[in-house]
Amino acid sequence: MKKYNDTALSPVERAEALCDELSTEQQAEQLRYDAPAIPQAGLPAYNWWNEGLHGVARAGTATVFPQAIGLAAAFDSDLIRRTAEIISAEARAKYNASQKQGDGDIYKGLTLWSPNINIFRDPRWGRGHETYGEDPYLTARLGVEFVKGLQGEGKHLRTAACAKHFAVHSGPEAIRHEFDAKASPKDMEETYLPAFKALVEEAKVEGVMGAYNRVNGEPACASEFLMGKLREWGFDGYFVSDCWAINDFHAHHKITETPEESAAMALKAGCDINCGSTYLKMMDALEKGLVTPEDIHRSCVRALRTRIRLGQLDKTEYDDIPYSVIACDEHKAVALEAAHKSAVLLKNNGILPLSREKTGTIAVIGPNADSRSALIGNYNGTPDRYITFLEGIQDSFGGRVIYAEGSHLFLDRSQGLAQAGDRLAEAVAAAENSDVIIACVGLDATLEGEEGDTGNQFASGDKNDLYLPLSQQLLLQKLRETGKPMIVVLAAGSSVNIDCDCDALLDMWYPGQYGGRALADIVFGDVSPSGKLPVTFYKDADKLPDFCDYSMAGRTYRYCNDDNVLYPFGFGLTYADIVCTDLSYNDGTVKLTVTNQSNTASEDVVQLYIKGYGEDDIPNHSLCGFARIRLAAHESRDIEIAIPCSAFETVNKCGVRSITGKRFTLYAGICQPDELSQKLSRTRCVKAEIIL
Amino acid sequence: MKKYNDTALSPVERAEALCDELSTEQQAEQLRYDAPAIPQAGLPAYNWWNEGLHGVARAGTATVFPQAIGLAAAFDSDLIRRTAEIISAEARAKYNASQKQGDGDIYKGLTLWSPNINIFRDPRWGRGHETYGEDPYLTARLGVEFVKGLQGEGKHLRTAACAKHFAVHSGPEAIRHEFDAKASPKDMEETYLPAFKALVEEAKVEGVMGAYNRVNGEPACASEFLMGKLREWGFDGYFVSDCWAINDFHAHHKITETPEESAAMALKAGCDINCGSTYLKMMDALEKGLVTPEDIHRSCVRALRTRIRLGQLDKTEYDDIPYSVIACDEHKAVALEAAHKSAVLLKNNGILPLSREKTGTIAVIGPNADSRSALIGNYNGTPDRYITFLEGIQDSFGGRVIYAEGSHLFLDRSQGLAQAGDRLAEAVAAAENSDVIIACVGLDATLEGEEGDTGNQFASGDKNDLYLPLSQQLLLQKLRETGKPMIVVLAAGSSVNIDCDCDALLDMWYPGQYGGRALADIVFGDVSPSGKLPVTFYKDADKLPDFCDYSMAGRTYRYCNDDNVLYPFGFGLTYADIVCTDLSYNDGTVKLTVTNQSNTASEDVVQLYIKGYGEDDIPNHSLCGFARIRLAAHESRDIEIAIPCSAFETVNKCGVRSITGKRFTLYAGICQPDELSQKLSRTRCVKAEIIL
16 A cells, blocks of 8 residues: 555645655646646546635535625624535535546635635725625634534545635735735734634634735735744645736736746745646746755645545545535525525614515515626525525515616616616606515625626726715615605625615625525515624725725724714614623623513624723724524523633734733623614613723 | 697698698608607607517516517417517506606607518528518518507507518628628519518508618618518508618618718608618708708608607507506416417427426526526517526426536636536536436527627627537537436527437527426426427528528528428427318318327417419428417317418519419428428328319
8 A cells, every 4th residue: 555545644644655756846736726637646637726605606506605794794603604514515515526527627626715704904895795894803703613614523624625815915906916915013913814813723724825915015925924924823734826826926016037936935935836827837946946846845745635634535424425415405595594694684764574465566676686696796606596686575475576677787878879877767667656665786796896807897896985886876866756665675795885765774795596585584574684794884985094005093893983984893683672781791701681672583693892991902892702692572581602812912013912901891782882883773782891 | 729739630641730840950850760859749859769579678677478489489370469469568558657757768669670570591690580480471470460469459559560671681690781682583572572561561560670781782771672562562651771771871882972872862762760870961961952851851751650640649548558567467477378389399209298296306407597598589678587497497396406507508618717518517417316307508699699789799690500509519418428318498599400319309499588487387298389490490501502692492491402401390299199181172261170189188280381383383382371279188170271362372583473373282280291290290281182
């Protein structure tokens, strides 16, 4: 038996043994994302690039969950873990099927380049909806669960997760290939790095992907600072460049002269796998003395170690996952559950829930009403069944449903010959012929997304402002003028100011394949909404710091002031009226009482925020714990929530983290403790002073 | 009271009276498709351009029926009339609603530029699916009913239909703006003109649209020959140019030097309305002496006469058609009925209908399986509910349905980084995990359509050959290799050779919004298919005459020989076994007996073909009558079908039509009387000799 086949040895020992059988050139080839076969080991060609952000992506049919920002809005550690378990089971089933047919193409492997745990620093960032929002604690908690769900607890990794984009990466998309993000040591430690640290230390994430941008002068894929952090945290997996990011070193960052220098710089820093083509020059770099055979060997061992951990040299406990699990009813039920839990009710004057019996005709209007794109966001799989908002209402409501597109998503007319606003007359007629309007507006991945996506036409994927496209603003205004009751349903992955009066406003994010069914369940009161904003909704982008400014000052609920806040982080209404009382803290554990004062059962999210009073403490308060609860009508219950030691830590200007404060205020509520959320919420926060 | 408001006068008297109040310049402005307001008459601006080929098109939500070629496949005069009645009711409802809001934009008027009654002369023509197929008799019968349905029988026209594109027009799309179609007098009279004649004489079609191409040297929008035919037939409506066709006179046909000359040439020939902008030069043409005020006045009267016939100066019986009729359940039920009747079963080894009970898992595979585009063809409205093939099967089948895209519609891979055939492994896995494959292949309007449509990427809208795109050929081949039973569902608007063995082949055309429900009803035997091919399906385009050759020799079932025929015109199986016997003819009436020899109730289409034996007679035989029938299991019934005198006419080489023959053979059957259909059909034809 070859040593690399000896399952009694550790993966790294086996990887070393296999690597030792390869020539340096063969080892270098294994650092390509599209790695060639290693016939002597029976390993076929392997393409490292696969995606699974909210369902196996780009690989055909899969269960499609809400976009990541929606999963974050659910504030539900258990849900996101189950979601990731399903994603990895479907990825394994697909892998089993395609391997059987000798197809090892892109998007068919076991190395999923998810989750995206960047901090959604600025609401204009087009890729913000791929993240878990603006809060490092929430991002870390959800990211850890997601990674655990993907990787499983078996002998082998079920799939290998990848924490990306390390680090700081958050726009602008248009200049990501040459941009130098300047972040202070304090902001790094306090905001940009905690989630990566948690995923490495707690979740043992198998992969880390470097970002396109530079960080304080160093390209993220070859940053001594960032690589040092990984070592400090005990990272034990593979490091991959973002796609064609190493090419940026010489082509756009201009920090090297040649592809060989770029390849060498990345490899020596610790970037094992090159998504891109720059490592094709590795043997040239070797010849020029820019790298050593040992450099290549080191990364090759790490690459093969991951593949051995995935069981690619062995039989695994996952080899029998059948094809039939893909998009099975059980999986799709979780997608529906996630869509229910992610929906955030931002406004409700009592119109919701609608009575099926008392409503005659509903007009479902808007460019996102019957849009499949608005369900799936980006980095998505293909559902075997979409239920659009319109379809969901139609299926759930016995009366007449009238549909009008109302406006185009972004363009002001159908084509050159038509007048601007060519769909408005129909929308107004539809509204006038109905009892209530459900206006489905928002964005999709063609308006907020990633630079270079062919579909993405708008500011290279970023948003210019926080308003709806003008075509949709005009639509809402015209609809409001009809005087009909209007429920606005927003599908978007970021802070949007609809800037129009309405009776209710429900943010569905990009809710996944069953988004329309989830909407109908909520609209008609079969399910109470319970999601919470994982990002601050601002009034106006112009009052935010410059998009290129990576200081956290004035950004996110922890550092901003209220003037520009439209809806605060953590905000979201239910159909119930749940209050928190009797807060106490003892030795890492918070106790409180939650009481449903209403006749309506609901889930809700208890949020714990802490505030310190030292000079270096965060100016506002920080999330330090949360728990999703379900209460029957008038039920009251005592609950406990653990908060981590780190909640009491202060980060000084040098980026050093330690407990320096003595006095803290702890807040518990189903909202943030600030003025605005008090005003908007029907419930109150409770607070307690803690003296360490 | 102004004379033009005097409803006791005829429309033409009123139009003359109104016209007389306008300056010559104002009259000239009324010849624009986007005519300005006539404030003194209370007439708002009016845009003549609207479409209603198979549902009100491009104007937002509407009931979307099968594409015209599918409506033709139903061989159902009553159905197509009801379809058109619904289209005109919805157009009126939309007109009422938008007029109320002062919106008279494009696609919101009452002048529908439908139907397209060109002869589908060559299966490569991208716009063939807008037509009623290759047979002039069928085209005329269906076109007449469609026009009557659109225009109604009221005091006013409910909407104004438009017979287009006059005449001969049928590709190639790429050269339509400069092409000279050369057609013999015999082919004109025998094939290209009969449907136009019928629509003018029988249906009193209110509009005729000239084609882009030249016809025997004359541009169709200013052809003395064609305009003479209209006069001969007593045409009494308005003539409109195809859009920007008059611009082609100087820009592409090069038969005039300037826009003024083009405008003058068209106007003098009798083209009243200019879709385009060339008539903006009409006053310059007047100044140069190229047209007279009388020329302008004559066309202006005709234009206003149509609008008066539509009731635009009066209250009409249609003013109260409510918005709620649009896409109402009753209308959509007819769309479903039409989809049922249009489906053509081309092959069935007994696998269909599928038993719901005996089938465990169905794999629905293919790029058209979950495609909304494949339902709606082109010149389409927006459904308020699509039911894709996949959705239809899912909704109708209690067991597991597995979906795989299988291949891309046309491209061989998802994107540059993927391998060709990147969806095949998934398709094979889906197939292997199922009991039966429903493979949904074909085209959509991005692959066959109109030159200049932005979506249309393929040979300017035409097809290069009759095969599926290679990506789909490969898919079918791979699926067949799995050995699983395979039902192929074709969505396309033209002759397609799938070139792959299968257990059943069902052509759904572009079946409209409920196409998936119709498919499921047929697949599971709730409805027996009963559509018939309105075009010949050929094996190979290379054996056809040159695409640019407008001689009918070797084209369509009437002139071709069998060698290249894959499925003949008129062919289509049912789940029953219906035979025709006891044929007799007497004085214009055919009598025969139809008997259902099976246990299955079904509709079917009895077809009558006639063959003459003179030197100038059509080489094969010609459809001269048809009747859609419904028979219960084992039911037998005597039926009568009228055939027109013209069935016995012969067209000589000069294009003169007269009865010269004495002896004819009359065939009746649910198929053509040729060798091939005998072989394919389970039923036999019956024939009778007629001596006049």
